[in-house]
Amino acid sequence: MKVKFTTFFCLFLFFLPFTQALTINIGFPLKGSELLLMIIIVLYMFVGYLPKEYLYFVVNSKTLVLFLLWTLFSFTINSLWKYEYPLKEVPFRISAFGDSFLRFCYIQLNIIAFFASLYFISKNENVLKYWVKGALIAAWYSWYLFIFSAFDFPYVKLFGMEPSPQNLFGIIRCGTFKEGNFFGLFLILSSAVAFFKGKTKVGWFLLFTIITTMSTISIVSGAIFLIYIYRKKLFTGKILIIYPLILAGFLFFAQTEYYQKFIKAKIFQPVSYLTEGNFSKVDRYLTGRIAFKQGIDNPIIGVGPYNYALHYDRYNDYKKIVKNPSKWFDNFIARRNRRGITNNVYLEVWSEYGIVGFLFFIVFLSKTLIVAIKNKNDIITGGVIATLISFNAFPSFIMLFIWVFLAIPYAMKYKEKIIK
Secondary structure (H helix, E strand, C coil), rough: CCCHHHHHHHHHHHHCCCCCCEEECCEEEEHHHHHHHHHHHHHHHHHHHHHHCCCHHHHHCCCHHHHHHHHHHHHHHHHHHCCCCCCCCCCCCCCCCHHHHHHHHHHHHHHHHHHHHHHHHHHHHHHHHHHHHHHHHHHHHHHHHHHHCCCCCCCCCCCCCCCCCECCCCCCCCCCCCCHHHHHHHHHHHHHHHCCCCCCCHHHHHHHHHHHHHHHHHHHHEEEEEEEEHHCCCHHHHHHHHHHHHHHHHHCCCCCHCCCHHHHHHCCCCCCCCCCCCCCHHHHHHHHHHHHHHHCCCCCCCCCCCCCCHHHHHCHHCCCCCCCCCCCHHHHCCCCCCCCCCCHHHHHHHHHHHHHEEEEEEEHHHHHHHHHHHCCCCHHHHHHHHHHHHHHCCCCCCCCHHHHHHHHHHHHHHHHHHHH
């Protein structure tokens, strides 16, 4: 019997957006994409060989392999290390050791997804149409949740979703994901894939769907994505007609409560003085500051995979920054019985894997951007740029769709060299 590896990979791409919906809770949400990727791994183990291209990819991705090895080193050392201060009590899926090991396994799975995507996309770029198909379904479902929740209509949740999906003003903003920021970046990259495959109308629809996420960083990243891919046409031809409309639209938007509370306050109000409008900005600044200090005090190997929250209390000196904390904010920022996150991928890597791991990670991202630019495909390059920007306010880098997309520039580069 001939095993259809490509079929499983196409299904893997299709299920990428279903990271909360259509999942099975086994202590954590087991995603269809993860299950399909593991099936591909097992099938390759079953047939007893890997195509020679995999070795070529690994050899030419030394920085990424070094980052993986460094995460293993960080996990091992931190699992054995005894800190001189008590670690924070947080809810565990398994235990401190078990959760850290699980995070390391997720990193492995994501990097395997990168190499698998590099191989299959190199062989046949047409498989990316299944990414677009899955994204379309997720986008339509997101609009359904967005509209029905906005008008307080009853709506049907897919199995696996949380009892109360993430919302703002009661409007569901996460689609098939756990968080709106996750979904926002997925939509940007999905639109890039759609444009790349010549599906222009679909690409615009996916990009427009970012509205349903109400994610500031996604809106900004999406705008920069468009500016980059259309930069040569921005000040020529008929497009000049839309600028007065854009200005009028912005002036109208600037008067809305959403802009005043969630955009203007984030940008202009200082973090030293807490208000209702800049609360999110202050919170992100403080969690980022904690991560930065963790990395400074643990410069070589960091605090270990998924261990940021364990060291949270040790570095939480928010009273030195916020001059007017309320009792409610005191309780919130303490995050009692809650697992804190950095909400910044760069600071997450800095704190958990130290300066060396951080450098490996940055070098890999920089190389990816350079490869994309050299490929001379503005759409994919724009997607990479949007990813790098989104990482500044993103919960984590262990999302499979990110690593699949980062493989595309390399697949384009290697396609003519070794794939016959």
